[in-house]
Amino acid sequence: MAKKTIRTIPQDRTPIPEQAPEVRAKNFDEVTLGYEVEQALNESMRCLLCPEPACVPACPVSIDIPGFIEKISNKDYRGAYDTISQNSLLPAICGRVCPQEDQCEMVCPVGETLEPVAIGRLERWIGDLAIKEGWASIPYSKPNTFKIGVVGSGPAGMACAADMAKAGCDVTIFEALHKPGGVLRYGIPEFRLPNSVVDTELENLAKLGVKIECNVLIGRLFTIEDMLEEMGFDAVFVGTGAGAPKFMGIPGETLNGVLSANELLTRCNLMGAGDFPRHDTPMHLGKRISVIGSGNTAMDAMRVCLRLGAENVTCVYRRTEAESPARLEELHHANEEGIEFHWLTTPIEILDDGEGNVRAMRCLEMELGEPDDSGRRRPIPVEGSEFELETDMVIYAIGTNPNPIIGQTSKLKLNQWGYIEVDENMAGSIAGVYAGGDIVTGAATVILAMGAGRDAARSMKAYLGIRDSERACQIQDDGPMNRLFGIDIEERNFARIRIA
Amino acid sequence: MSFPALLHWSNSADTLHETSILAEVVLAMNKVGKNCKTNRNGASDGSPGGLELTGGNCGIVAREDFSDVTFLLEFHHPMMARAARPGQFVIVIAHEDGERIPLTIADFDADKGTVTLVIQAVGKTTRQMQEICQVGTKIHSVVGPMGVPSNTKGPKKVICVGGGLGVAPVYPQARAFKENGAYVIGVIGFRSKELMFWEDKFKAVCDEFIVCTDDGSEGIKGRVTDGIELALKGHDDIDELVAIGPPIMMQASVETTRPHNIKSTVSLNPIMVDGTGMCGGCRVMVGNELKFACVDGPDFDGHQVDFSDLMNRLARFRPDEKKAVENWEGG
Numbered sequence: 001m002a003k004k005t006i007r008t009i010p011q012d013r014t015p016i017p018e019q020a021p022e023v024r025a026k027n028f029d030e031v032t033l034g035y036e037v038e039q040a041l042n043e044s045m046r047c048l049l050c051p052e053p054a055c056v057p058a059c060p061v062s063i064d065i066p067g068f069i070e071k072i073s074n075k076d077y078r079g080a081y082d083t084i085s086q087n088s089l090l091p092a093i094c095g096r097v098c099p100q101e102d103q104c105e106m107v108c109p110v111g112e113t114l115e116p117v118a119i120g121r122l123e124r125w126i127g128d129l130a131i132k133e134g135w136a137s138i139p140y141s142k143p144n145t146f147k148i149g150v151v152g153s154g155p156a157g158m159a160c161a162a163d164m165a166k167a168g169c170d171v172t173i174f175e176a177l178h179k180p181g182g183v184l185r186y187g188i189p190e191f192r193l194p195n196s197v198v199d200t201e202l203e204n205l206a207k208l209g210v211k212i213e214c215n216v217l218i219g220r221l222f223t224i225e226d227m228l229e230e231m232g233f234d235a236v237f238v239g240t241g242a243g244a245p246k247f248m249g250i251p252g253e254t255l256n257g258v259l260s261a262n263e264l265l266t267r268c269n270l271m272g273a274g275d276f277p278r279h280d281t282p283m284h285l286g287k288r289i290s291v292i293g294s295g296n297t298a299m300d301a302m303r304v305c306l307r308l309g310a311e312n313v314t315c316v317y318r319r320t321e322a323e324s325p326a327r328l329e330e331l332h333h334a335n336e337e338g339i340e341f342h343w344l345t346t347p348i349e350i351l352d353d354g355e356g357n358v359r360a361m362r363c364l365e366m367e368l369g370e371p372d373d374s375g376r377r378r379p380i381p382v383e384g385s386e387f388e389l390e391t392d393m394v395i396y397a398i399g400t401n402p403n404p405i406i407g408q409t410s411k412l413k414l415n416q417w418g419y420i421e422v423d424e425n426m427a428g429s430i431a432g433v434y435a436g437g438d439i440v441t442g443a444a445t446v447i448l449a450m451g452a453g454r455d456a457a458r459s460m461k462a463y464l465g466i467r468d469s470e471r472a473c474q475i476q477d478d479g480p481m482n483r484l485f486g487i488d489i490e491e492r493n494f495a496r497i498r499i500a
Numbered sequence: 501m502s503f504p505a506l507l508h509w510s511n512s513a514d515t516l517h518e519t520s521i522l523a524e525v526v527l528a529m530n531k532v533g534k535n536c537k538t539n540r541n542g543a544s545d546g547s548p549g550g551l552e553l554t555g556g557n558c559g560i561v562a563r564e565d566f567s568d569v570t571f572l573l574e575f576h577h578p579m580m581a582r583a584a585r586p587g588q589f590v591i592v593i594a595h596e597d598g599e600r601i602p603l604t605i606a607d608f609d610a611d612k613g614t615v616t617l618v619i620q621a622v623g624k625t626t627r628q629m630q631e632i633c634q635v636g637t638k639i640h641s642v643v644g645p646m647g648v649p650s651n652t653k654g655p656k657k658v659i660c661v662g663g664g665l666g667v668a669p670v671y672p673q674a675r676a677f678k679e680n681g682a683y684v685i686g687v688i689g690f691r692s693k694e695l696m697f698w699e700d701k702f703k704a705v706c707d708e709f710i711v712c713t714d715d716g717s718e719g720i721k722g723r724v725t726d727g728i729e730l731a732l733k734g735h736d737d738i739d740e741l742v743a744i745g746p747p748i749m750m751q752a753s754v755e756t757t758r759p760h761n762i763k764s765t766v767s768l769n770p771i772m773v774d775g776t777g778m779c780g781g782c783r784v785m786v787g788n789e790l791k792f793a794c795v796d797g798p799d800f801d802g803h804q805v806d807f808s809d810l811m812n813r814l815a816r817f818r819p820d821e822k823k824a825v826e827n828w829e830g831g
Binding site for chain 2 (some may be wrong): 176177186217220221243247249255256262263266267272273275276277278280408
C-alpha cells in the first residue's frame with residue numbers, strides 16, 4: 001500500500017451523528033451517538049501512521065494511537081481494543097470525556113492542514129464495541145499475597161485498582177457514597193457519559209477480582225493508618241477526588257436557590273432528583289438559572305438544568321470564551337442548546353426576594369488586563385458597569401478546595417493548599433501510601449486522574465517488589481547494569497518481610 | 501424572652517424538613533476497645549465484595565417506639581460501633597430510590613457491635629422508615645460515622661441540654677463528659693410527660709438532672725431555657741453548655757449563656773446530600789464565615805452561629821417535602 005499523505009487521506013473529518021439540539025435539550029439521552037463501522041473505518045484512513053507520532057506522548061496514559069487506528073483500518077477491531085487496553089482501562093469513558101483537542105488531537109500533524117484525526121471518537125467507538133461484544137482484557141495473573149486498599153472509586157482509584165489486580169494483588173476499593181464510580185457517577189451527566197458505560201467498566205474491574213465496598217468513609221470508619229497497621233493492607237492508594245466546592249464569599253451565598261454544581265449534579269445524577277417524587281431526593285429547580293464559571297462542570301450543570309426544564313440558563317464568566325476551560329465540544333453543545341453566555345461578567349452580590357430566596361444577582365462587567373500567573377489576561381472590573389441579572393437560582397462551578405477529611409484523620413502530609421503531598425513516584429509521606437488524581441493536583445480531568453492512578457500502581461509494585469512485566473519490557477536492554485537477573489533495578493526491589 | 505415555638509416542634513411534622521435536626525439519630529458509644537483484627541467487610545455486614553452495593557445494609561436488632569412519631573432503631577454494624585464518637589452522625593438511605601438523610605448517632609456499643617438511632621417520623625422518608633424498619637430487617641444503607649467528634653475533654657462542669665428528640669444525640673456527650681470526670685448537669689425538655697424518653701438513662705450519667713415540660717406534667721413547668729437558668733443560678737462556675745434540639749431551642753439556649761460568657765456548643769443538622777464535604781449543601785454561617793456542617797462540624801460555637809440563616813435554609817425544600825408526603829400517602 002502506498003504511503004498515505006495529507007493529499008491522499010479523506011480530507012474531511014468524519015462527522016459524528018448527534019441528537020438535534022432542540023430535541024436533546026429536553027432529554028438525558030446521550031448527545032453524540034457514536035460512529036457506525038463505515039464512519040469509523042473512514043476516519044481511521046485519515047491517520048498518517050506517523051513513524052514518530054506526536055499524539056502518543058501527548059496522551060496522559062501514552063496510548064499507542066497510530067497502533068490502534070491502524071488495526072481499525074485493517075478491521076482488526078479486537079486488536080485495536082487490546083492495543084488501547086494496554087494503557088487505558090476505560091476507552092469508552094475517555095473517548096467521551098477526554099479534552100482531546102488539548103492532548104492527542106492538538107498535536108496531530110493532519111490538523112496543521114485539515115481537521116485533526118478524530119482520535120477520541122475512534123477510541124470511543126472501540127470502547128463501545130468492546131462493551132457490546134463483551135470483550136475484556138483480563139490477563140491471567142498469578143495471585144500474590146499482597147493486599148491493596150484503594151480509597152475512592154473514581155477514575156484514579158479504578159485505574160490503580162486494575163493495575164494492582166492485574167499484578168496479582170488482592171484489591172479492595174472503598175467508596176464513601178452508596179454507588180461506585182466517583183465523579184463518573186455523581187458528576188458527569190448521563191447525556192455525556194451514560195451510567196451503563198460506567199457500570200461496564202466497573203464490571204470489568206470485578207472480573208479482575210477487585211472488590212468494591214461502598215458506604216465506607218475512610219478516615220471516619222477507619223483510617224489510612226488503621227488499614228496499614230491493623231487491617232493487613234500492604235499499600236494504600238488515596239484517590240478521593242476534588243473535594244469541597246468553592247464559593248466566592250460574596251453576600252447572599254446562603255440564600256435558598258444558591259448551590260454548588262456538585263450539589264446539583266449529585267442530586268440529579270446520583271440521586272435521581274429529576275424524577276422526584278418517584279425518587280425521594282428533591283431538586284427545586286429555578287426557572288431562570290445562572291451558573292458561575294465556564295469549565296466542564298459549569299457546562300454540565302447548565303445542560304442538566306435545561307433538561308430538567310429550566311426556562312432560561314445563563315453562564316456568567318469573568319473572562320472570555322477564549323479563556324473558558326471547558327472542552328470545545330461541551331462549549332459548542334451548550335451554545336447549540338441555547339445557553340446564554342455573559343462573558344466578562346462577575347457577580348458581586350446575590351439579592352434576596354425578601355423571603356430568603358434568590359431574586360437577582362448584582363454583577364460587574366470586566367475587561368481583560370495584563371496576563372496573570374496563569375498566563376491568562378487578568379479580568380479587571382469596568383467602573384460604573386454594575387447591573388442586575390434577574391435570576392432565581394445561582395449555581396457555583398468555580399472549582400474546589402481540597403476535602404479536609406484525610407487531613408483531619410491521618411498524619412499524611414498535605415501541601416500548603418491542603419492537597420496530599422506526593423513525590424515523583426506518587427508516594428505520600430507515610431510508607432506504603434500513594435495518592436493521585438484531584439486530591440493531589442486539584443480539579444483536573446478524568447484521563448489525568450487515570451494516569452495518576454496508573455503511575456501510583458507502578459510505584460506501588462516497585463515498593464512491594466512485584467516485578468512489573470510491562471515496565472521490564474519497555475526498558476531497553478542497554479547493558480548488564482540495568483538488569484539483574486532480568487529484573488529492572490529501577491523497580492527498587494524492596495525486600496519486604498511480612499510478619500504473619 | 502419568649503419563644504413560642506420552643507418545644508412545640510415535635511408534632512409539627514409538616515413544617516419540618518426530613519433532613520433537619522428533627523430526624524436526629526443517636527449513636528451511643530461504650531468503651532471503645534481497640535479489639536482489632538477488624539472485620540474488613542465491616543460496612544457491608546459480612547456481605548461479599550464485588551459489585552454488590554450492599555454497603556451499609558445493616559440488620560436491625562432492636563426497635564422501641566417512644567411515641568406515635570418517635571422511635572429507636574438499634575442496628576448491627578461492629579465496625580461503625582467501634583469507630584463512633586459522641587457528636588458524630590450517619591447518613592441513611594431508606595430504600596433503593598431513597599434520599600440520603602443525616603441522623604445524629606444516639607448510642608453505640610462496641611462490645612455488642614451496634615449503633616442506635618432515635619428517629620422522629622416527620623417527613624416522607626422517616627415515616628416510611630417508621631413503617632418498614634422492623635427487627636429482623638435491614639436498613640437499606642448506612643454510612644458513617646461522619647463529622648468531627650465532639651470534644652468532651654476539658655470542662656470540669658458542663659450543662660448538657662436536650663430538647664425533645666435532641667435528648668438522644670446529647671446523651672453520648674453527657675456520658676463521655678461524665679467518663680472524663682466532669683460534673684454533668686442534664687437538662688431535658690419535652691412538651692409533656694408522655695413524650696419523654698431516656699430520662700433514666702440520661703439521669704444515670706448526670707450529677708444533677710432537670711426535667712422541663714411545657715405543661716408541667718413532669719419536672720418543672722417551662723422550657724429548657726428555664727432549666728438552664730435554674731442550673732446557672734445554682735452554679736457560677738459552669739465551663740460549657742452543650743445544647744442539641746431544634747434550631748429555635750438551640751438559639752434560645754445559647755442566649756441564656758451569652759451574658760455569662762460561657763462556651764456554648766450546638767450541633768447543627770442542616771440539609772445534606774453526600775455528607776463528605778462534596779456538595780456544600782450543608783453550609784452554615786458561623787461568625788460570618790461559611791462552614792460545611794458535615795466536615796467542619798456538626799458542632800459549632802452557638803454564640804457565633806447565624807440561626808436565622810440556618811432556619812431559612814432548613815425551609816429550602818418545604819414545598820417538595822409536602823409533595824413527597826402527599827405522593828407517598830396517595831400510594
